[in-house]
Amino acid sequence: MPGNTGKHRISRRTKIATGALALAMAAGGIVVATTFGEPGKASADEADPALYIDILKVATNNAEPANSRGASTGTFTVDCGRNENGHFNPDNFVAQPGIRNGAQHLHDYVGNLSSNADSNNKSLEAAGTTCKNGDKSAYFWPVVRIDTGDKEKNPPAKSPDGDRNQAAQAAGTPVITCPDVASKLPDVPDSAMAEVNRNLDLLDTQIDEANKRLVSTQGQGGPNFVQNAILGPLKDKRVATIDRMAIAIGRTAAKPQGLDALAGCKLREQAGSGGSGVSNGGGAPAGAAQQNITCPDVASKLPAVPASAKAEVDRNLQLLNTQLQEANQRLVSTRGQGGPNFVQNAILGPLKDKRVATIDRMAIAIGRTATKPQGLDALAPCTLGAQAGNGGTGQDNGGAAQPLPGADANNELPDNDGAIQRPAKAGITFRGNPAGQVVAMPKFLRALTGDAKPSINGTKNTRAAWTCTGFENRLTDKYPICPDGSKVERIHTFPSCWDGKNTDSANHRTHIVFPDKAGRCAPGFTAVPQLRITLVYDIPHDIQVKKQYKVDSFPDENHNPLSDHDDFANVMSQRLMNQVVNCINRNKTCTA
Numbered sequence: 001m002p003g004n005t006g007k008h009r010i011s012r013r014t015k016i017a018t019g020a021l022a023l024a025m026a027a028g029g030i031v032v033a034t035t036f037g038e039p040g041k042a043s044a045d046e047a048d049p050a051l052y053i054d055i056l057k058v059a060t061n062n063a064e065p066a067n068s069r070g071a072s073t074g075t076f077t078v079d080c081g082r083n084e085n086g087h088f089n090p091d092n093f094v095a096q097p098g099i100r101n102g103a104q105h106l107h108d109y110v111g112n113l114s115s116n117a118d119s120n121n122k123s124l125e126a127a128g129t130t131c132k133n134g135d136k137s138a139y140f141w142p143v144v145r146i147d148t149g150d151k152e153k154n155p156p157a158k159s160p161d162g163d164r165n166q167a168a169q170a171a172g173t174p175v176i177t178c179p180d181v182a183s184k185l186p187d188v189p190d191s192a193m194a195e196v197n198r199n200l201d202l203l204d205t206q207i208d209e210a211n212k213r214l215v216s217t218q219g220q221g222g223p224n225f226v227q228n229a230i231l232g233p234l235k236d237k238r239v240a241t242i243d244r245m246a247i248a249i250g251r252t253a254a255k256p257q258g259l260d261a262l263a264g265c266k267l268r269e270q271a272g273s274g275g276s277g278v279s280n281g282g283g284a285p286a287g288a289a290q291q292n293i294t295c296p297d298v299a300s301k302l303p304a305v306p307a308s309a310k311a312e313v314d315r316n317l318q319l320l321n322t323q324l325q326e327a328n329q330r331l332v333s334t335r336g337q338g339g340p341n342f343v344q345n346a347i348l349g350p351l352k353d354k355r356v357a358t359i360d361r362m363a364i365a366i367g368r369t370a371t372k373p374q375g376l377d378a379l380a381p382c383t384l385g386a387q388a389g390n391g392g393t394g395q396d397n398g399g400a401a402q403p404l405p406g407a408d409a410n411n412e413l414p415d416n417d418g419a420i421q422r423p424a425k426a427g428i429t430f431r432g433n434p435a436g437q438v439v440a441m442p443k444f445l446r447a448l449t450g451d452a453k454p455s456i457n458g459t460k461n462t463r464a465a466w467t468c469t470g471f472e473n474r475l476t477d478k479y480p481i482c483p484d485g486s487k488v489e490r491i492h493t494f495p496s497c498w499d500g501k502n503t504d505s506a507n508h509r510t511h512i513v514f515p516d517k518a519g520r521c522a523p524g525f526t527a528v529p530q531l532r533i534t535l536v537y538d539i540p541h542d543i544q545v546k547k548q549y550k551v552d553s554f555p556d557e558n559h560n561p562l563s564d565h566d567d568f569a570n571v572m573s574q575r576l577m578n579q580v581v582n583c584i585n586r587n588k589t590c591t592a
Helices: 007-028 121-126 161-171 190-216 225-250 307-333 342-367 541-545 574-585
Strands: 052-054 075-078 107-111 138-142 144-146 175-177 266-268 291-294 383-386 419-421 425-431 446-450 466-468 479-481 488-493 530-537 549-551 565-569 589-591
Touching: 075 574, 121 161, 121 175, 138 530, 175 190, 175 225, 190 225, 190 574, 225 266, 291 307, 291 342, 307 342, 342 383, 425 574, 446 488, 466 479, 479 488, 479 541, 574 589
Parallel strands: 052 479, 075 589
Antiparallel strands: 075 425, 107 138, 138 565, 144 419, 144 549, 175 266, 291 383, 425 530, 446 565, 466 488, 488 530
16 A cells, blocks of 8 residues: 555544544533644554564464363364454443443454344344354454555445344343253263254253243233243243253263253343343342433543643543443343342442542642642542433433444544454364363353453453464464564464353453463363464565554554453354364364
8 A cells, every 4th residue: 555644644533533522522521532643743543663573583482281181172163254244343242231332443243143232142142143053152353454544445334223222122121041051961972962962952942932922922911921821831841851861861871960950941021131140131120210320520620631641631531431331331230139239339339439549540640740639539429310311310411421433434433443454264163171071151151351451451361362374382462573474363262161150240251261271270160162263364564564554442552462352252052062062072173
């Protein structure tokens, strides 16, 4: 692509940032951090040149642990394409459920066709997929772009609002949920595999039919209608189906005991976004008026901000907005939980603590070169009231979370622009465990790897993921410059030690964690198939040398490759997951 003098870059970047700022101001005065370059200079939305490294200068550092006796060494690879259908959006229903455009950077999606901020178990189950074997799981990661400063053209953006609205509607309807059976089965003998798989399919069909009956009979019968006409018969069917599997296994191995305890199902008043074994749906009784959290506006109370403190203040103002959005999402996802003080103790209290620390950082930054503002801590507490538009609460609505900008027509966002690079290869492989066999992942398990916000969260959860083809034993947290004939590669390895109970957790991490260096899971955790996603890119060598490629990120991360991450939600049928486990534990190499 032709070079640039800087003027075109400035006008394009400034236009994007100015539009986002205008939107935010119109929505309620929220501050959006933007970078306006000086005339004749490139604006700061490119990656720092110091973030690139010659892969030949990276030491070997990616050795696999040795396999012990009884290791599961098989692999199961799924072909879900390379996002040929152009499924992009700046959402993340795993880490930020319900927050539209919350990622503030664009994600590449393969697998589930409906993935968006409002995705929930019900909407994911109902969607189609790009995976050739019918796997409806969602796999997604930040896009990589080439940014030469010229006006690169991307596939036209497709609005995700239709999928979002359908998912949100699904989330508000009742759904029947049942315990996962595949994850509780012992090793299935080959002679029993066909019978077990057939009955796992039947379990899924039974749940689907029960949920359809739930919809078609809505409003019928008395208070016990659902229990007597739907849940009771469903349990009876599941008892018989589960028993057939136990008998089939017991013909050539020890018959599993206690599986009947998995037969009972329950009605969840909302479809929910996760599946932690608790009702999803903030602390208020079902049917209560929808509420939201509002907080005092901070930006309007700040004194003049010195130029030296502006970046720090802007960053923390955006963080206040993110904290409020996350608290409101938690309000929704925990509806019905806890006692009368649940919202105060579990949501408002922690939110206040976060805001105190964030506001204090701004005051300290201002105080370094000007008079430190006093009394800002009084703005930290937030309150619970009726949702904006439902009568108001007397609260300053300028402190309510405002909409974040979505992608423009060219699939660009503020501070995330350039030509999107479709992976030349997107490998999705489930692997075994070097310390022993694996069990099935439960359906709707959420998992993530890496950390999108290392500037805020630190490096505890970040993972070096960058390398070049042919140099996979060297991983770096910088952008690699590859030798001729080698391609840029990202390797995302997911945690694989499950707590045996939950499909999600408050921080989206504690329910499934990484094994130790020897591949062993900690006490209380069980090995499940380890997902590894490998992404290869045809980035021209001269673009690498000129340091003109970058990964999308939160604006505060400035395209730091250490912010790279990947997300996954398991929507495989129980039968398919059982095939994955069987392949891995039999030490086979399978492709589907």
